[in-house]
Amino acid sequence: MSSAIGGPLPEAAAAVDKRVTDVIRAAIIRGEYAPNQRLIEADLSAAFSASRATVRTALLELAGEGLVERLPNRGSRVRAISVDEAIEILEVRIGVEGLCAAKTAASISDDDAAALERLRARMIESVAEGDLVEYSRLHLSLDNRIRELSHHATAADVLARLHAQSVRHQFKLSSRPQRAKVSVLEHAAIIDAVVARNPDAAERAVRSHLLSVIEALREVSAAESEAPAT
Template sequence: MSVAPQEGAAGTRIALEALRAALLSGDLAPGQRLVEAELAASHGVSRASVRAALMDLAAEGLVERIPNRGARVRVVTVEEAVAITECRMVLEGLCAAKAAERVDDEQAAALTALGRQLQQSVADGEPVVYSARNRELHRLVREISGQEVATGLLDRLNAQIVRHQFRLALRTGRPQVSLPEHLAIIDAIVRRDPAAAERAARTHLASVIAALQESAEG
């Protein structure tokens, strides 16, 4: 006996969470068509639920709906990625400063341990592992900051440029450039120096922008 697909708000939530996770992990490629019937079958929800989820994702800038042709994953240009990263620079700086104000001893120890893991992954020549730990560091800083509005905005911005972030992380020599930048962020937060933490975060994002611009020229 077949199970009826989830409908209404519950179905939309299931579809939205699944699609957002696939976009954030890079499982859905820029320009890839998003077929409602296939997505509904894959996630056990109704087509109406998928359609509602795609509308939400379009509002977030992750998906684009094409008249009479359905939807596809939005392609973000390097120029857009730079503009998004400029916004991230402000928000990440805010979160780093707030984290330096709020960090407790246990959180400081977790950041320090993560810094050692970042160093180890660079020493071992494991850019994929380094990239994962890099994302964990940014997530942990946002969590410590307690700045929920900035965190929500950053989640939406990061989702739009996940492919560009993957490419940068795998570029030869990039981890060696970003490692000291990440360690500076950790050091400032652990020392509970908000101004230095914000400055370090902004310096790191400025470096990301420069790398993105290099990729456009290359």
């Protein structure tokens, strides 16, 4: 659909911009683009069948989220986020995500509670079947849904930015079968507390989960630093 002067409608252009931004964000989170890798607009434009202007808009949006660095006269690259920085972000997320979980528990409807219980079952099933890619997708879906159901716009905005920056490290952890078996039980505990409409328990469950993630990141980082060079 076009406007009267022949160009795309603003709504359509915005939808295209969002699609490209979402695709590039997801690729960075999954590790398809390595930290410090250059993001060349012409290559991205060809890969995603989008205009250079659309790709540029997407990279600016992702730079605002802290996932991309804009280099003066040199384009863009994937921002490298250290384990120490990821841990600091997780420490901040403890308070804000706990708030969202508590708000959700205090006001959740029966229909939304039932939907969370179905999501809980699918998460457990995905780990049991060894489908860790699906588990990672569902776990991100849970995080997003609790933010939405909290109806706390400021907290949701803060978390959207913090989550994008630390989730790459969490995605890496989720690909480890033993960690996923621990993580899924922690997520189930969050859902149980929210569905039980117990704000205090929901906040505690979030705190317990994110402290567990921090400890796991420290362990993985220590193991990788001690591994002999190949």
